[in-house]
Amino acid sequence: MPEINMRQALNQALREELLHDPTVHIWGENVEGVGGGFLITMGLSNEFGERVKDSPLAETAIVGAAVGAAYCGLRPVVELMFADFTYICMDEIVNKMAKVRYSFGAYNDVKLPIVVRMKVGGYFAQSSEHSQTPLAHFMHTPGLKLVFPTTPYEAKGLLKTAIRDDNPVLFFEHIIHFAAKGEVPEEEYFIPFEEANIRREGSDVTVVAIGYMVDLALEAAEELAKEGVSLEVIDPRTLEPLDMDTIMGSIEKTGRVVVVDEDVTRCGIPAEILMQIFEQLTEAGKTPVPMARVGAANTPIPYSPELEKAVLPSADKIIEAVKKVLV
């Protein structure tokens, strides 16, 4: 199988879907030519003409138009250069995209097939407005699907599934993953939503890690293996829908769990997943297991690289949390 990086994998998925369905249209800032801030759409405008088009610098228009266009028959796959810019178009995402089917669609069977792709993540000294990983806001918003691949293989398979989905999907791509290489089949394939991926099997502690945190969790697992501690690392891949069964199955085995997310800890996804675990255990009449969470500190993301590292999760912080639940 050819080895390609995540950029190329995403590009392949987009190209295949543009070929597959004439209603797939791409727009966003600087997506023509070499393909915008992160080169994901490289070459597609040459092949597909106006179906891959530079938009003005206007996130409200980019994402808002996706809502209108999807209602009227297109299948927009739009790009936000940075996930931090979702804050510019939250009304379009939260008050519209997420609610259209519920508030307007019941009788008309309205479908809103939209994918909003965006770069997330820190560790790159891009300062507080270009480094966030704001998934929790959207997991808090009923009506959206959330996808966060961690390998080129998954990026392609999940993006194709996202584009075929008839619901609005937010698709997150971590800056550190763009250059990471992996094997990607040339033939078409799809990765279903709501199937967590057990990235490493283990027996002592379940670590649920989101996005780039999977890499850090695997690093921690490697480290802890030396001390004889065995981590099971689970990547949920989609946060909505969320495959709680795989997580609960793993906890059944390990009896301990740590959830890791790059976003601000407070009111974040780890608290949610841990509460669901607690509730499911309680519901089943079981005693709660030791639980811990790792996330970003309660600060904006600082620019200076060492400070940024101090604020964001790291393999060391995961190890620390694992040791807590091991006691």
Added chain:
Amino acid sequence: MPEINMRQALNQALREELLHDPTVHIWGENVEGVGGGFLITMGLSNEFGERVKDSPLAETAIVGAAVGAAYCGLRPVVELMFADFTYICMDEIVNKMAKVRYSFGAYNDVKLPIVVRMKVGGYFAQSSEHSQTPLAHFMHTPGLKLVFPTTPYEAKGLLKTAIRDDNPVLFFEHIIHFAAKGEVPEEEYFIPFEEANIRREGSDVTVVAIGYMVDLALEAAEELAKEGVSLEVIDPRTLEPLDMDTIMGSIEKTGRVVVVDEDVTRCGIPAEILMQIFEQLTEAGKTPVPMARVGAANTPIPYSPELEKAVLPSADKIIEAVKKVLV
């Protein structure tokens, strides 16, 4: 002490602060004359002239200008007609207001004294874009303070504290509370932040309730008292800063806790508070207590009143959750 409703209490606080400090300025949609959507600013434009001014219908400008104006020496107290409209100006709130001191202010000792007041809440058949209570997003955003009064007395004392605070404060007012009456002193007073209010003492279960949920929790307490179950109802009043000490003290006594919030449950405030409780207990070497949360279902807020009630929290749902933790 005179009995007044929450509108009047808020109006008193605004008037006193306008008199106290010439840099306090108010703007927002329709705040002149009788005072906008909810009559809170009634009469103030007559007394204070352009210091209480109708803005255009433009939330990005209303809230964004507050950031610029506070940086340059005003103490803006702006009004958003509905909290649902925070989604329109999330960039201004999350990427700017919350971060200015951290990202720009360290050397210049920049202060950003802003209060954004806004109506929240459902149970009023105002449909999915006028009924939300979106606090969790902001508790997830470091740099903001969050205040949610539940009585006229608190409304006045907390709003005055908010206006004197040198940090940006989001101030939430529940639609159902506007007409509710209570005793409010005529003399000036301030209610400090980070002081939870024990609204009802009890011994069996601690119920932490936010905003209007306090009313529902008190209703549930009344009901359960008949069955011999004693609830301690705690209103945190400020979510940031959050008075965890009072909450932990209560749990020490009751050994059980339910957290209630009107917002969507998933990735909401109850999960956060419960995780903090879990962490503090674990840290202290104690076993976790029975915990449950009550919040809105994972749907947009429906219009039809019975459906809305089915989705939002109720005294009955709180009773149900209490019974779960009592088992």
Added chain:
Amino acid sequence: MKLTHEDKILLYRNMLRGRKYDEALTKMFNKGQVPGMWHSGIGHEAVGAGVATFLRQDDWLEVTHRGITHGLAKGLDARMWLAEHLGRVGGYAKGKGGHHCADREHGILIGGGTIGSCFPIAAGAGLAAKRLGKDQIVVCLFGDGAAQRATLHSCMNLAGVWNLPIVWVCENNLYSITTHVKNAIAAENIADLAHSYNMPGEIVDGQDVLMVTEVVMDAVERARNGKGPSLIECKTYRFREHGEGEIPTPYRTREEVKEWKKRDPIKLFRYLLLDEGVVTEEDLNAIGTKLDKEVAETVDWAIESPMPALEEAFTDIYVE
């Protein structure tokens, strides 16, 4: 476009139909039969009928919160609309949407609860229309208040630079709730904004249904022929308060209201039709009588129609 006698009668009927449904809902609201909000559009009927009557079914129309005449003229089902406002299961969203209606079958776009969210929706509809190549066009209505929202700029600019088939129609009724447009918009006229987007801008007497129709349909023609967007400002007035149930406050004078009511668009058009000899008094009264019957029947049906089952609250969030 050249209007036949039948066309004119249709315009009259559509204005009157909107008015009668509006009055009916206003009445129901004041009887406490409407659970949520109601924004009467009485006074705006010339715009409503003028923009919507002669659009194709597959054209797209974005209406405001005051857009019942407009919606009905475009094909909105009165029963489903009314049922939705009453929170009944027979409504467009099974009672879950409420005030804001959409009807994809009849080309009615998503009416958002956040004023000014019409602009991106319409821009997207225009883009879809253009790319799908079926000669559809979009008419987007918005108020003078909405014209103050930031979104106007990014979306009118998009429409301009991508040459989208959109007719932007402002219903300038002078007020955004209690704020006069002069205290909220810097431009002399809202039509002036067209200049920023390199599109034609025109001002129309919004109480004159023939003028609205003519100017809008010319712009529709332009859009359909690939000549891009236009902006039309209709000067109109709301006869009732912003939201039903609100009491009048001194933000506008009684005299102003009275002056405008003299220019009731339905009365004006009625005089004109009679004057032109297009119809007789009897003809017009017959239209009214027929509509009264229709409205009464719709109201009765809607009031009798069932509430949604509670489980409906938990459906329609995702497509399965």
Added chain:
Amino acid sequence: MKLTHEDKILLYRNMLRGRKYDEALTKMFNKGQVPGMWHSGIGHEAVGAGVATFLRQDDWLEVTHRGITHGLAKGLDARMWLAEHLGRVGGYAKGKGGHHCADREHGILIGGGTIGSCFPIAAGAGLAAKRLGKDQIVVCLFGDGAAQRATLHSCMNLAGVWNLPIVWVCENNLYSITTHVKNAIAAENIADLAHSYNMPGEIVDGQDVLMVTEVVMDAVERARNGKGPSLIECKTYRFREHGEGEIPTPYRTREEVKEWKKRDPIKLFRYLLLDEGVVTEEDLNAIGTKLDKEVAETVDWAIESPMPALEEAFTDIYVE
């Protein structure tokens, strides 16, 4: 405003000073000494010096991500600015802010990471200036890309309707990263947008520092005299790629870049000064030599200056 010889020499020095700091940071970036991003403003110096040199210290200036000449001319401390870019504790935000600088003491507003967030900040600054009554004014710089953001409309409208003392200055360098302004803005010229806000709009050769100064300072005067906002579009060009480290791609031609480089604003002004006999070659070279020394010292200082302690990450979130 009438410029003296000293004024002109100051303008030249401010342009050159910006250029030299810009080149220094560009060099440092390419040596891997800058942890984050760097957007060179080489080519924009006439705008930078023209808008900022003659403002009062208590006037407010909002600069773009390409605004180093502008900031320095307004009084930004070069050491603190450079230290901030290198993530050092001696920077304006102790290294926590990075690319975007603010200096309240010298009237430099918050430079946001989200392009187009300048508009609300400047509107608020203008409001504060007006209400505090100290005759301050605001100059807000923004790019042709920023001009596409929705926020422009709500804020220019606010400035217009509230008659705020703001001079909006667009640095139209033809591109937003790789997108040409013709493919992104419907208006012929960005200055046309002024019409929507009932304010004067003017187009200026952004490579001509005297013209920029004259037109901007006239608008500053208007604003200071309570006559409200203006919009000025400076036609300029960025000589380097959008972000340092990016390789040129075919979005623009080599010829176009070459043509524009012939209109290097510093060279043009140098010729003019010599031509006018304001200064001699030696004078100008002496200015350059002195600046070289200053820049070298600043760079040395910044590179030697310490990183923030890790605890700094957790401070300055709230005022105690």
